[in-house]
Amino acid sequence: SYEEWRLNPSELLFLKELGRGQFGVVYLGKWKETIKVAIKTINEGAMSEDDFMEEAKLMMKLSHPKLVQLYGVCTHHKPLYVVTEFMENGCLLNYLRQRRGKLGRDVLLRMCQDVCEGMEYLERNSFIHRDLAARNCLVNAEHIVKVSDFGMARYVIDDEYISSSGAKFPVKWSSPEVFHFKKYSSKSDIWSFGVLMWEVFTEGKMPFETKSNSEVVHEISQGNRLYRPHLASHPVYKVMYSCWHEKPEGRPTFAELTVTLTDLTEMT
Ligand code: ADP
Numbered sequence: 001s002y003e004e005w006r007l008n009p010s011e012l013l014f015l016k017e018l019g020r021g022q023f024g025v026v027y028l029g030k031w032k033e034t035i036k037v038a039i040k041t042i043n044e045g046a047m048s049e050d051d052f053m054e055e056a057k058l059m060m061k062l063s064h065p066k067l068v069q070l071y072g073v074c075t076h077h078k079p080l081y082v083v084t085e086f087m088e089n090g091c092l093l094n095y096l097r098q099r100r101g102k103l104g105r106d107v108l109l110r111m112c113q114d115v116c117e118g119m120e121y122l123e124r125n126s127f128i129h130r131d132l133a134a135r136n137c138l139v140n141a142e143h144i145v146k147v148s149d150f151g152m153a154r155y156v157i158d159d160e161y162i163s164s165s166g167a168k169f170p171v172k173w174s175s176p177e178v179f180h181f182k183k184y185s186s187k188s189d190i191w192s193f194g195v196l197m198w199e200v201f202t203e204g205k206m207p208f209e210t211k212s213n214s215e216v217v218h219e220i221s222q223g224n225r226l227y228r229p230h231l232a233s234h235p236v237y238k239v240m241y242s243c244w245h246e247k248p249e250g251r252p253t254f255a256e257l258t259v260t261l262t263d264l265t266e267m268t
Contacts, residue, residue, distance in 0.1 A: 005060045007031070007072040007083055012039060018090070022156055023047055024079065028086060037071060038087070042080040045157060049080055052155040056082075059151065062125060066118030068138055068148040087138035087146065095139045096204035103203065105231055106265070111145045112197050113261045118147035119193060120254035123186045127151060130184050132192035133173045134199040171213040172206075176246060179217055187248035193257070194243025201229035201236065235264055 013030040020026065024043040031037045042049065052073075059070050074081035089095055092111070096103070115137055122129060129136075130153040138148050153161075160166040164179050175191035177183040195207055207226055208216045225244050228237040239260055245251045252260070 005057050005072045007074045007081070009074050009076050009081070012037075012074065012081070012083070014039065022158065022161065023082075029083075031071065031083065035071075036086040038084045040082040040084070042082065044078060047080070047157060048155045052152075055151065055155075062122070062127060062150070064118055064121040066114050066144070066146050067121060067150070068146045084148070085146075087148075088141040089139035089143065091135055092137035092139055092145055093134040093199065093204050096134065096200065100203045105233070105236075108200050108203075108231060109236065109261065109265055111200050113258070113265065114145040115147055115193065115196060116254055116257050116261055119189060120258050122147070122150060123189070123254040126186075128184050128186060129189045129192070130154065131170055131173070132189050132196060133170060134196055134204065137196070165213070167213075169213070171216050172208055175248065176220060177248060179220075185248060186254065187251050190243050190251045190254065190257075193254070194240040195226065197232075197236075197240040197243070198226045198229060201232040201240075203231070205229075235267070239264070 011032050013033070015028045015030060018026045018028050018038060021040065023046045024041040027039045027041070029037050029039040053075065056070065056073050060072065063069060068087060069085040071083045071085070074083065115132075119129065119132070127150065129147065129150045131149060132147070136147070136149045137145050139145050156162065158168065161168040163169060164171065164174075164182065169179075170192075171179050173192040173195045175188045178188045178191075198207060199205065208219065211219065223246070225241060228234070232240070239257065242252055
């Protein structure tokens with residue numbers, strides 16, 4: 001039976017390797033001879049494939065100018081392919097690092113706004129990202145930042161990534177209720193968004209630079225937070241800091257943050 005989220009492999013052309021991710025190699029490709037796409041190959045044993053394919057039907061319906069669009073999944077043979085919108089300027093973290101000293105504060109704020117708008121759409125649709133960070137955002141040819149990999153953390157098979165004491169668990173982006181109890185919500189995404197803003201305004205520094213994951217848990221539990229980046233004005237720092245309220249209900253919503261960030265751009 002024909003299902004529109006299932007893509008026909010004969011319509012896909014592989015052009016070149018773009019990078020490697022948690023699931024496997026990512027390629028630049030063409031779909032139906034015209035549309036440039038990113039093709040993620042899923043290594044055997046790297047993903048809960050059946051659960052993902054069930055969810056992919058819903059994820060295809062999520063569509064917003066600040067979200068990397070899922071076009072479909074190719075399930076005709078192994079490995080599985082996940083086909084998404086192609087983003088010419090690659091991942092946001094590398095983009096920031098490669099342009100250190102060259103990006104104005106207005107540009108940095110615009111990037112945070114882009115991500116906030118994409119996240120506001122997810123929040124409105126009760127969809128939790130679970131791994132928001134600069135490494136999971138991508139930049140297109142027009143230098144627009146879009147949120148990628150939303151919800152994908154649920155399908156990773158890798159103990160180092162799943163266990164909160166594992167080496168790959170994103171503790172530095174996690175709220176207390178996530179690193180203690182794995183209690184994910186749009187409010188835990190908000191915490192991660194505050195850390196993403198910090199990554200943007202440090203032009204791609206590693207949060208809590210030399211600290212280990214267990215040291216970070218200790219610091220956060222003591223009430224300590226990331227410092228104000230030199231490029232962040234006090235009002236900008238106030239916004240990221242508001243995301244790091246110990247209690248989820250004390251943090252803003254993405255709808256509120258979108259308004260706050262717009263007010264900030266109008267001030268400058
Ligand atoms: P993971 O599954 O670990 O999140 P990524 O999505 O980060 O893997 O993919 C690995 C790399 O492939 C990225 O750092 C980026 O360079 C490249 N890449 C992934 N998706 C795209 C895309 N849609 N457009 C352009 N490059 C991409």
